[in-house]
């Protein structure tokens with residue numbers, strides 16, 4: 001039995017010539033775990049949203065979608081609500097009540113279930129998802145990971161036969177994300193629910209998948225078991241190959257006829273087999289590029305201490321490090337360990353009560369904002385939306401140049417240069433709230449000003465960042 005059958009689906013957004021879904025035909029069997037991946041903007045979200053009519057965007061659609069053998073358009077909303085579960089990116093936007101227990105019951109209440117039936121399902125879900133300990137909490141007290149788990153549990157309370165997830169872990173830290181994905185794996189294995197997932201954390205998602213679909217420019221360009229898809233992408237030298245799990249990339253790097261590993265465990269076994277017939281040169285790779293003492297750091301933080309209020313505990317405790325020109329320095333840590341706060345010290349937004357922050361050898365508090373943010377530093381916050389001031393990408397790009405003494409021609413050139421570099425030409429005249437490619441877009445506000453130092457706060461958007469740095 002097929003959960004979905006899609007026949008020659010074409011889709012374009014209103015008043016746009018560009019075809020976003022370009023002749024997609026595929027079927028997903030019941031109980032299958034499918035991972036859909038592809039570069040940003042290739043149409044994954046647009047495709048997934050077609051699979052539940054209330055979420056389908058307006059536009060010109062051709063082709064047919066069947067859900068469990070029936071035309072999706074003919075399936076009533078009530079049935080779709082209970083049988084097709086959809087988890088989106090942001091945990092915040094999906095929660096509708098203020099208490100955990102109420103959120104779990106809400107979907108069932110709106111479908112008109114009896115109180116005893118609701119109680120039973122809610123209790124089952126709370127124990128399946130390990131929610132008992134925070135069952136009576138306010139939703140506002142939950143961490144991002146808990147909120148997303150609550151979304152998932154509330155959807156699962158309706159016992160859907162298909163679960164569709166669109167980058168559900170993008171706002172979670174790595175530990176919460178790994179927990180979340182393993183719960184999705186458990187739902188698929190133990191409850192037999194069909195899962196269709198888009199995910200950029202392929203390292204964790206691929207081992208769960210029965211099948212991987214790779215999308216590019218609106219087309220499905222590879223479809224198969226994870227190990228087959230890795231090999232296909234490698235053969236075609238496709239850029240998505242670099243997003244494949246590390247064991248696959250190592251495997252593809254040396255000629256061999258063994259089975260392609262997907263997980264780290266498979267990778268170890270592969271390495272054992274491979275090393276039987278091959279000598280592995282264990283020469284050490286020098287991973288630390290020594291910086292000569294005559295280069296001075298771009299930014300430096302020395303023994304900095306910071307707390308938000310006098311009576312509150314310290315958040316940054318004697319932090320010291322330096323970043324040198326051309327270097328990419330990553331600050332890693334779990335939720336709430338002070339990463340964003342440290343960046344706020346580096347950008348001068350907050351001041352340490354003890355210690356120093358130096359930018360190009362000058363104490364940051366002595367640099368006027370006009371100088372600091374004009375050519376020196378750029379800060380990209382976690383939520384890209386907070387940078388947008390105008391209605392369309394184009395207007396916003398020109399807004400950035402306001403106040404600069406540049407000719408119309410020069411302004412035009414700069415806007416073109418930046419939009420080409422960031423791959424924004426398609427979204428140029430589009431509204432922000434409708435565009436998926438916000439990360440690409442928001443690079444621009446930094447590029448324009450030609451800053452020397454870029455601070456970038458993210459748990460997830462780092463994915464395109466190294467290529468971006470390279471181009472820049």
Ligand SMILES: Nc1ncnc2c1ncn2[C@@H]1O[C@H](COP(=O)(O)OP(=O)(O)OP(=O)(O)O)[C@@H](O)[C@H]1O
Pocket residue numbers: 013014016020038039040041042043044045046047057426427430434435436437
């Ligand atoms: N509401 C909309 N109106 C017009 N164009 C849109 C709209 N939503 C998305 N697009 C465009 O359609 C294309 C596909 O977008 P989509 O969101 O499906 O990509 P995606 O693969 O999900 O990307 P990401 O990995 O960034 O989430 C992009 O070029 C995007 O700019």
Ligand SMILES: [Mg+2]
Pocket residue numbers: 044045046166167436
């Ligand atoms: Mg998307």
